[in-house]
Amino acid sequence: ELKVEQNPLFLSMQEGKNYTIYCNYSTTSDRLYWYRQDPGKSLESLFVLLSNGAVKQEGRLMASLDTKARLSTLHITAAVHDLSATYFCAVDPDDKIIFGKGTRLHILP
Amino acid sequence: GAGVSQSPSNKVTEKGKDVELRCDPISGHTALYWYRQSLGQGLEFLIYFQGNSAPDKSGLPSDRFSAERTGGSVSTLTIQRTQQEDSAVYLCASSTSGSQAVLGYTFGSGTRLTVV
Numbered sequence: 001e002l003k004v005e006q007n008p009l010f011l012s013m014q015e016g017k018n019y020t021i022y023c024n025y026s027t028t029s030d031r032l033y034w035y036r037q038d039p040g041k042s043l044e045s046l047f048v049l050l051s052n053g054a055v056k057q058e059g060r061l062m063a064s065l066d067t068k069a070r071l072s073t074l075h076i077t078a079a080v081h082d083l084s085a086t087y088f089c090a091v092d093p094d095d096k097i098i099f100g101k102g103t104r105l106h107i108l109p
Numbered sequence: 110g111a112g113v114s115q116s117p118s119n120k121v122t123e124k125g126k127d128v129e130l131r132c133d134p135i136s137g138h139t140a141l142y143w144y145r146q147s148l149g150q151g152l153e154f155l156i157y158f159q160g161n162s163a164p165d166k167s168g169l170p171s172d173r174f175s176a177e178r179t180g181g182s183v184s185t186l187t188i189q190r191t192q193q194e195d196s197a198v199y200l201c202a203s204s205t206s207g208s209q210a211v212l213g214y215t216f217g218s219g220t221r222l223t224v225v
Contacts, residue, residue, distance in 0.1 A: 033213055042200060042218045042219050043200070043216040045213045045214070048213040088151070088152070095140070095157060095159070095165070096142075096157055096165055097142060097214060098154065099144075
């Protein structure tokens with residue numbers, strides 16, 4: 001059974017700090033997706049990582065993919081309050097998107 | 110349409126009643142997915158369509174749940190004899206193709222189902 005594990009599941013951090021969310025998955029996949037969800041809202045696509053070594057950046061967020069280690073990271077640089085949300089990673093090796101449980105990020109002003 | 114449209118946005122129903130949830134995917138998207146998200150939880154896969162066919166129904170929780178898709182477009186998720194544990198947000202997503210979703214998957218705003 002495919003498993004997608006995120007770490008940590010909850011993160012409270014101060015504005016201006018850096019931190020990394022980790023996403024491990026248990027089967028071969030050369031694609032990985034990161035989504036953001038605000039409370040009461042749907043999922044917003046952040047990054048689509050399509051190959052080993054892929055790195056994408058948008059503002060204070062940077063995502064990377066290591067398919068050999070089956071690991072993706074989402075790095076937050078100099079966090080701001082607006083980044084408070086739940087972040088999900090997902091893989092789709094068999095035409096079925098499997099999500100991690102999400103990382104609830106709370107950034108304190 | 111420009112995005113994935115789901116209706117109704119909210120549904121309150123009495124235990125034991127049947128409900129139908131609708132998803133209208135982005136035009137041209139051949140793959141369509143249903144997920145369930147309970148309060149504060151992750152996303153639970155329910156069913157996946159490629160065109161009108163459902164290659165994977167493994168996530169449907171029980172035989173009270175069924176889904177269909179017609180014309181390669183609109184999909185309906187039906188829950189019969191609803192139970193309180195069915196209360197959740199039901200999310201629909203679509204993509205250009207299940208295994209080639211290089212542009213990712215687009216999610217609708219969801220239907221919040223409350224069974225009282």
